[in-house]
Amino acid sequence: MHSSPLTPSPLSPYLRLENITKRFGNFTANDGINLEIQTGGIHALLGENGAGKTTLMNILSGLYRPDAGQIYLSGQPVSITSPTVAIQQGIGMIHQHFMLVPQLSVAENIILGTGTALRLNLRQKAQTIAAMAEAYGLAIDPFAKVSDLPVGAQQRVEILKALYRQAKLLILDEPTAVLTPPEIKTFFTVLRQLSAKGHTIIFISHKLEEVLSLCDAVTVLRRGQVIATTTTDGATRQDLARLMMGREVLLQVDRTAGTVQSTADDRPMLEIQNLHVSDDRALAALKGVSLQLRAGEILGVAGVDGNGQRELADAIAGLRSATQGSITLNGVDITHWTAPQRVKQLKLGYIPEDRQQMGLVMRFSIARNLILKAFQRLPFCRHWLLQRATIDTHANTAIQAFDIRATSGNLRVNQLSGGNQQKVVLARELADQPALIIAMQPTRGLDVGATEYVQKALLAECDRGAAILYISTELEEVMAMSDRIAVLYEGQFLAILDARTTTIAQLGLLMAGDRSPVQTASLADRFEF
Incomplete structure (x- = not known):
């Protein structure tokens, strides 16, 4: 793997960036960026957090204007002065942090700002959207309220919003962060179909295996500059990580399982019995969840986003009330304690799933x-x-x-x-050496270097004796970090398994509601602590 100049194509590129520069005061976010992407190509853009990827894409989508440089579409110079102009030019961007109106329905969000008609036939447009969603394998209820949707479904709304506007250049910022392996496979099929029909795709991701599997070419940014542009043929994850970070990166944490620390009476640090919790719509989100977690142990929670993970984390942290059941921390029943009481009197750290909205x-x-x-x-x-x-x-x-x-x-x-x-969230939540840490999607949207840092920090806390509930939709991450793995499906644990003997295939089936991986075990075996 090596940095190489762009190889001229017999076809002119659909997108060409020439010396794009963007400064914020004394800070240069993009420094003379040159980039070409062929029509119908799926081109990855890699770089550590802060490397300038999002700034560059915000320039393309009209949110920022470059201080210098020129953008070309189909060989013609264009001036993208606003998001409206970007849409008119056929550029659609799906942001990592969604740009949706929570109070509106799916259909209303998708059509927002697209028409000037005095009368709005919402039902007809909803039918059109439903048909389009089905055709792309992104089926969703067009009348559902966005605030009622889990994160994964909101991601689909963002993608459909761009496709509804007939985007020819589709910019995807961490689009698989909330998808399960089967959903990712389906989504990649959709992207390849779009590519085959002439859509040009920029794929921004920190998941290097996905980049190598999906993309034709990759450009790596570091500190606002292009470090390398090359094809993905023959490249490895380690090659890409080295280019991103400028150093060797540990891509797989080394978790030494079985170091659980016992208290004098061998009580669990955290014990949950028959916990029932409602979601924001007053519907049952958790339906009789039970678990035990000991000091020095990491219990991973795997599952498709929206199956009760947020409600479980919030209930333990005191941000959501239990309708039934009990929560005991270090021998103290805290079921009815308020969040301020838990913060003041308990050593509890909570890393929420959305650092910007909740953290x-x-x-x-x-x-x-x-x-x-x-x-x-x-x-x-x-x-x-x-x-x-x-x-x-x-x-x-x-x-x-x-x-x-x-x-x-x-x-x-x-x-x-x-x-x-x-x-910053980690520094605050780990400051008092908490006895229990709830880590909800702690590496979502992070580059390989930041992911390595977060995981090492949590492992150090575990070695110190903290009990950690590690909730993530990243199966490989859950398997690497955990001693045991609980699979959450429709508000219930289908199984709690030994991380050392469980496979991704087994977890994937359980996450989809298939109990076959554990049907040979008795109920007592599956929930043995």
Whole structure:
């Protein structure tokens, strides 16, 4: 694998970027980017968090305007001055963080801003959308309210929104982050069909195996510059990771299972019995879930997004009430404790699935985000006054300890890359050496370097004696990190399995509701702790 100049094609490229440069103050996000993508090609764009990928795609989609350089479509220079112009040029972008109106239906979100007719025949448009969704293998209820949909279904709405606008150039930012292996396989079939019909696709992903499987070519960015452009033939994940990070990267964590620490009376750190929890629509999300988790153990929770994972995590953290059952932490029944009570009296760390919506106050500084759970207590508050010097010192210490790429704690977190935002969440949640850590999709949207960092940090906490509930839709990640794996389907655990003897095929079947991988075991065997 090596960096090589672009090989001229007998066909002119559909997209050509020439010396694209974008600066934010003294920071250069894109530095003289040159890129060509052939018509009908599926072209991967790789780079660590903050390498300039999203900025470059925001330029293409009209959210930013370049400070220098030229964009060409089908050999013709174009000026993309707004998202509307980008859509008119046939460019559609599906963002990693969805741009949907939660209060509107699927159909309303898809057609929003596309028509000028005085009368809106929503039912007819919904039928058109349903037919289109079925044709692309992205079936969804067009009348469903977006806020009621799980993350995976919202991702499908974003994709359909671009296709409805007849996008010829489709930009996909981490499109498989919330899909299961069977869904990813189907989705890739859809992308190949689009490619065969002449659609040009830019595929942004941190999942290197998907890049190698799907894409024809790959361009790697590092610190705003093109490091290499090459075909995927003969390339390996390690090759791509090395180009992205500029160093060797550990792609697979080395989890030494079986180091569970026992207390004097051998009680579990966390015990959940017959837990029932409702979702935001007052529908049953968890239906009698039971588990035990001991100190020094990692229990992975696998499942298709939207099967009760969020409700399970929220119920343990106190953000959602249980309608039935009990939650015991270190021998104390906390079922009816409020979230503030759990934060104040228990050593509990919660890494939520969406760092921007739930984990951080985006307009606050790094320093203030780091004390969100402790700002009313010493040493950060004295006589009801925030101690700024102490807060700043605490932030600087965390920045160093967690390798947060920031010049100071006064920088707002919305100016950080996704990986560095996640490190801020980690720094806050691990600050008090929690006895229990709930890690919900802790590496979602992170590059290989940031993923390596997060996983090592959690393994270190486990070695210290923390009990960790590791919830993820990434099967390989769950298998690598866990001692045991619980498969959650429609609000129930179908099985709790030994991670060392379980296969991805078995987990995939269970995630789809197929009990055959565990039918030979008795119910007691499947739930033996």
